[in-house]
């Protein structure tokens with residue numbers, strides 16, 4: 001029971017964390033500091049120099 | 050000892066000449082390639098590995114000249130001059146030249162060759178040129194230009210090794226700038242200006258190249274001019290005007306420049322190019338006569354679009370069912386292995402219902418992109434743009450805006466970015482503003498879900514399937530609202546002169562299977578990735594909001610009800626749990642199994658005789674008498690008791706599942722999501738929505754597809770499952786709060802609402818201000834609300 005609660009809490013935290021990270025990334029896109037990762041319609045992989 | 054040079058080489062050339070194809074072939078990158086101008090609008094870096102060194106290769110947007118007119122051309126020029134963010138100044142250039150229109154392509158080449166950078170001229174489309182009877186003497190061309198010339202065919206991978214070797218050698222040899230025979234005054238003007246530029250170089254922080262002074266002399270405006278005026282002050286501007294006056298000798302400087310260039314190109318062509326006049330019109334011309342014809346072309350356009358939407362319906366169904374039953378099985382499997390509780394609910398009601406609900410739309414997405422890839426590869430986009438130009442002019446736009454808008458049907462983001470090809474600022478802003486009105490692929494799941502539920506699978510006029518037709522119509526909703534929006538913008542704050550639409554018609558090309566497959570793989574992959582990341586995360590959060598607080602009070606209330614119910618029946622009934630797989634042991638089990646078998650048989654018959662009602666009736670009667678007979682055979686001493694128990698058991702399970710349903714519903718309504726939903730319900734009631742749809746729509750603001758997942762989660766949580774979980778489609782069609790009017794209003798809302806955080810972010814980047822994305826968001830959301838309201842009220846009044 002306790003384990004169940006712990007796992008669920010961890011999953012929710014991870015999800016919230018991930019969403020916040022994406023929000024931050026999206027804001028970076030708006031400033032042109034980052035290629036957009038939005039729709040995935042342009043999956044051009046920029047090879048790393 | 051370890052001395053190696055790192056080179057940076059830029060790929061520059063006219064639009065649609067095959068730069069990105071070459072870039073991909075050389076670096077292994079996966080830049081988008083398509084057969085229309087203006088595909089690449091950003092500078093991209095890749096690495097070309099050579100024997101002893103590595104070269105940073107920059108893929109640039111296409112441009113016709115170094116005098117930039119549109120933002121994408123500016124990106125190309127910035128890339129060449131080393132102004133691109135995060136990229137070094139190129140110390141070598143690959144000029145990509147379309148052999149089938151060599152003369153015009155060489156205009157840019159002469160401009161680039163004046164820089165005196167080590168350069169290789171790459172001829173592409175030699176196959177097309179040969180077909181048109183053009184042959185090019187590469188040695189003579191090379192001698193004339195003073196640069197190596199290599200012909201490649203990147204789609205086929207031909208001559209790439211030669212190109213690599215040539216580039217490698219060229220980079221290690223100094224090059225001489227090309228000298229063109231300009232009039233003396235002009236040349237002197239360039240020289241004087243160059244001296245001045247060198248003088249202010251210390252303030253600029255870099256020394257401009259000599260050809261940059263030519264641009265400064267000829268071009269009336271530009272970022273370089275602004276920069277110089279900023280660091281050198283008004284004195285510089287005054288001197289510049291003086292120099293321009295002297296250099297022009299009363300003529301137009303731009304004309305002097307182009308005369309010199311085309312004059313030179315003409316001479317080279319006499320030496321290096323031979324054209325055999327082929328008889329008659331080329332195939333491309335013949336096809337174009339139809340496709341760009343006012344009537345036939347429009348007809349073909351409408352037919353093509355109609356075909357796409359019909360196919361999405363016709364082909365996707367079976368594939369969706371496979372994925373759907375896969376997720377159903379997964380849910381059942383997890384459901385039966387995990388103990389009831391929070392974690393099981395998270396996985397089954399949250400993750401599987403949420404992510405699975407979205408993923409089943411993969412086939413539709415793939416079909417849509419298959420068609421888009423085919424049209425792009427064939428070269429149809431430019432024809433469609435040409436066709437639409439006349440129409441677009443009525444709304445103050447031009448065919449130039451059409452391609453970005455058409456790309457928006459895949460995704461609004463490349464649409465917004467594609468507007469970079471538009472020279473005029475106001476037209477560009479209008480196009481950016483209109484892009485989100487085009488129904489992107491993320492709206493597709495919403496449309497198909499509700500169409501599948503509410504629109505009968507009938508045919509109109511006997512041959513046009515209604516569902517596909519409604520889908521087609523949904524795509525028009527956005528367009529219909531975009532038109533008045535464009536009119537208002539272009540007549541009001543974003544007025545501009547209508548500029549003539551000049552666009553190259555690329556030659557038709559056979560779609561290359563590899564490219565198409567790669568597009569499908571990439572798009573499919575990113576759809577799955579999106580479902581597995583952001584949709585997953587949002588689903589989890591939505592689930593949590595809909596599951597908690599999950600109060601003990603509610604639990605106890607229903608536990609008590611259940612206990613009271615159980616008290617009314619004998620233990621044999623309450624504890625009876627039939628297992629139809631196993632051999633029945635006692636009379637009760639036998640009776641239950643006979644009934645279960647009968648039900649299964651009826652279901653099968655219904656499927657078998659779905660078309661023929663009479664046959665079905667007869668078959669059912671037969672099955673019923675078989676049941677009576679089967680029950681007869683079971684007669685034994687305790688048959689009467691067991692029958693009574695079976696009846697009681699039926700009654701009990703029904704009552705118990707009603708209690709469980711109420712329990713689930715009660716939990717949902719008292720969850721955080723439920724409480725919020727009830728609070729906002731008055732606002733969405735007029736749209737025909739209940740609080741669940743309202744919350745699902747709100748949860749979809751970061752990403753549209755979430756509505757499908759959220760509805761899946763809400764329905765899973767809000768009702769205790771039967772043995773087999775029905776699909777979301779079935780659940781919705783059985784739900785009383787959904788009607789045709791509601792379905793239409795949801796679809797209209799999603800067609801018009803600016804629900805995509807990424808698009809808004811890219812709008813901010815492209816327009817360099819928050820003003821546009823915020824206006825767009827407020828405008829589109831209000832519009833969506835009002836339109837959905839009207840849709841519902843009208844449809845409801847008409848009895849939908």
Ligand SMILES: Nc1nc2c(ncn2[C@@H]2O[C@H](COP(=O)(O)OP(=O)(O)OP(=O)(O)O)[C@@H](O)[C@H]2O)c(=O)[nH]1
Pocket residue numbers: 062063064065066067068069070071081082083084085086087088089090109110111112173174175176177201202203204426558
């Ligand atoms: N027949 C033929 N087609 C080619 C050749 N090279 C490229 N293509 C096709 O030409 C079209 C344009 O290719 P891209 O690589 O997208 O052109 P681009 O120069 O990057 O275009 P922009 O980014 O719009 O400036 C595609 O359909 C390619 O498949 C070639 O040598 N022969």
Ligand SMILES: [Mg+2]
Pocket residue numbers: 068069070081088089109110111
């Ligand atoms: Mg390109």
